[in-house]
Amino acid sequence: MHPHRSLIISAVAWTLLLIILFLTDPLEAPLVILILPFVLLFIALYQLLMYLAQRLAPNLSEVKKKALFIPIALLPAVLLVLSSVQQLTTRDIILIGVLLVVTGFYVRKSHIFNQ
Numbered sequence: 001m002h003p004h005r006s007l008i009i010s011a012v013a014w015t016l017l018l019i020i021l022f023l024t025d026p027l028e029a030p031l032v033i034l035i036l037p038f039v040l041l042f043i044a045l046y047q048l049l050m051y052l053a054q055r056l057a058p059n060l061s062e063v064k065k066k067a068l069f070i071p072i073a074l075l076p077a078v079l080l081v082l083s084s085v086q087q088l089t090t091r092d093i094i095l096i097g098v099l100l101v102v103t104g105f106y107v108r109k110s111h112i113f114n115q
Contacts, residue, residue, distance in 0.1 A: 004051075006047045006048070006050040006051035006054065007047070007048075007051045009043065009047040010043075010044050010045075010047035010048040010051060013040045013041075013043040013044035013047065014040075014044045016040055017037055017040040017041060017044060020033065020036055020037055020040070021037060038077045038080060038081055039077075041076065041077050041080065042073050042074060042077040045072075045073035045076065045077075046069055046070065046073035049065075049068075049069040049072060049073060050065055050069060053065050053068075053069065067107045068107075071100055071103055071104065075096065075100060078096060079093070079096065
């Protein structure tokens with residue numbers, strides 16, 4: 001993927017996210033509009049990380065980038081979802097952190113990084 005394409009997708013996602021956050025009332029919005037900011041946040045972060053990786057580590061394979069950046073971009077979105085439904089506790093943050101570390105360990109030991 002061309003590096004600027006990731007940056008453009010990220011910018012569009014950030015713009016849409018801001019528009020939705022400023023122009024919608026969560027009490028009157030349909031369910032799709034309530035879920036959309038979390039999806040847009042994930043897309044914006046993921047594409048921004050992909051852009052930075054393409055610029056700073058161009059020799060890193062696409063598979064490795066995806067294996068690294070999907071969990072990293074997903075983490076803030078999941079934490080915000082839990083926080084928005086008032087289910088985020090210290091235990092949840094620790095559990096998600098442990099899951100991220102364990103997933104990273106297994107991805108690192110898997111065939112993805114041994115290509």
